[in-house]
């Protein structure tokens with residue numbers, strides 16, 4: 200792969216308490232791709248997201264994002280959007296203002312925000328809210344929205360500053376199945392129209408097969424990529440297509456791979472760094 204946007208090579212992470220979360224892991228992701236990370240609980244999926252976001256430094260190995268080593272100052276010039284399982288919103292702001300928060304923080308928008316481009320930015324927020332089905336909800340406060348609506352707003356907030364890279368950590372994990380499936384379609388639509396590179400951590404294998412172009416299955420802790428599967432289904436994917444036999448077969452194969460990884464769980468391992 201030429202010039203991947205994300206390039207983790209030989210990365211190990213040992214946390215303060217001695218837990219070895221990753222052991223000589225490699226992962227390369229091309230610009231514009233949609234990759235899902237799946238694997239047993241505690242295998243190091245979120246640790247990979249934290250490394251890519253620059254929130255954590257590796258104990259050994261290299262983390263390159265957008266051609267630059269990720270350092271203490273984060274991922275350099277690559278603009279990143281983040282969404283987590285809990286769509287925490289600032290309760291004293293409206294939904295529109297919450298969505299606009301990254302524009303107040305991230306350059307070059309920050310300078311424009313100060314130069315009173317607020318109306319233009321509010322329109323940008325409104326357009327995104329409409330795209331996720333929240334037209335007319337911009338003036339509401341977070342407590343007036345359901346969990347699914349808040350998660351839609353959180354996707355808007357993650358995308359408002361046109362990030363090149365979108366990091367999603369179980370963004371639909373706390374939602375009921377119907378709402379979750381609705382959000383898959385919305386997420387696919389957002390990715391198709393804006394084309395950020397997406398790295399999605401999920402426990403939901405149907406979700407990974409619906410959304411991703413590539414699914415990376417991790418081993419038990421300390422995690423490595425055990426299998427890297429291309430998802431062969433065309434787009435747009437639909438709920439109906441997620442019940443097709445080839446879709447069910449892929450999900451079943453992933454499930455078996457993870458079950459194997461869990462049963463091969465080793466005892467505490469020593470970090471193999473030079």
Ligand SMILES: Nc1ncnc2c1ncn2[C@@H]1O[C@H](COP(=O)(O)OP(=O)(O)OP(=O)(O)O)[C@@H](O)[C@H]1O
Pocket residue numbers: 214215216218219220239240241242243244245246247420
């Ligand atoms: N700050 C920390 N300090 C010590 N250990 C940590 C820290 N963060 C994570 N760990 C441990 O590192 C391992 C990997 O954690 P991580 O959160 O990356 O796993 P995960 O695959 O995302 O887990 P899950 O699927 O359960 O969310 C786990 O054993 C976890 O307990």
